[in-house]
Amino acid sequence: MGPSPTACGRPLKGARPRARPSRIPGRRWVCRLALLAAVGLSGCAQVGYLGQAASGHLRLVGAAQAVETLVQDPALDEGLRERLLLSQRMREFASRELGLPDNASYRRYADLQRGAAVWNVVATPELSLQLKTWCYPVMGCAGYRGFFDRTEAEAFAAALRRDEGLEVLVYGVPAYSTLGWSWLFGGDPLLNTFIRYPEGELARMIFHELAHQVAYAADDTEFNESFATAVERLGVEAWLAAHGDAAAREQYRRGNERRERFRALALGYRARLQALYEGPQDEPAKRAAKAALFAQLRAEPDLRQGYEGWLANANNASLAIQAAYHRLTPEFEALFERQGRDWPAFYAEVRRLADLPKAERRQQLSKQRSTP
Structure with missing residues (x-):
């Protein structure tokens, strides 16, 4: 998952997050001051959120x-100790x-006693695939609300649904990024919501969330997540090639193949709906055709096992x-x-793109696959 509106700030464009200092006096006041500033910019609903x-x-x-303290505890579950060390x-x-x-990110661990870190709400109109966006005083606009x-x-x-007639999805996410500014609180932590993932999936989670600390475009969820x-x-x-054993590589290969088939199918149906x-x-004809397309999607044999909840x-x-996570x-x-x-050259170019106006950013990024 991308940046959360809980973040108390984000890095300046083109700048890397600062390392957490050894002692931060009055750190809780940083968030409080940010919220006080937000009061002047927002209505009551936004302040409450x-x-x-x-x-x-x-x-x-x-x-x-x-983590370095937890793993020394002899009472710690051995399975958890192994995952923390990994x-x-x-x-x-x-x-x-x-x-x-x-x-400091991902060097501490928290058991939240629940299955998700946060629950995201995303919404679109009935006959559109355009995500509704919400704008926040510090992080800019995003296509979800956590x-x-x-x-x-x-x-x-x-x-x-009731007031705006939107199609809505609520889904739990295992982690979110504060764009590097959680050094104020010891860094973004590892969580029980994903620590026991298979090796390749655990690596995916850590690398994905750290990537949000490298570059961020305040108005472009699809750019950030892709x-x-x-x-x-x-x-x-790279991790599995250097450190994964044969079993871990095979497990990841099988899971990734299935995931890629799902992505291809979902993006294909998305394209058909967009054209519709x-x-x-x-509108009545579009509604009927839409219903038929979703019926076909739910009948896809590759999605009948493992994606029942999504379907x-x-x-x-x-x-x-x-699509926001994969289209780009x-x-x-x-x-x-x-x-x-x-990697450094790649990140420098991504940060350059993030600084551009959205239309220009997309135009330059789209040339990557078409230019030899």
């Missing part, structure tokens, strides 16, 4: 403990080999957010190749 976000994030980071080897690899930020309480997320989704997805994919390949919505038919909730919103990934992978597979 920012309040739940800040308090939820503070509870999350307050539950975290240093995560730290991945964390070192991320900075040493992938050029990702070397800071809640630390599932009940609040469901209530917000119900209001969007970039982080490219880093995770390229990074896992932009076509000349009247049960499939709508415009689920297809729109899925091939362009970023091509850019990595054009930069000679050099």
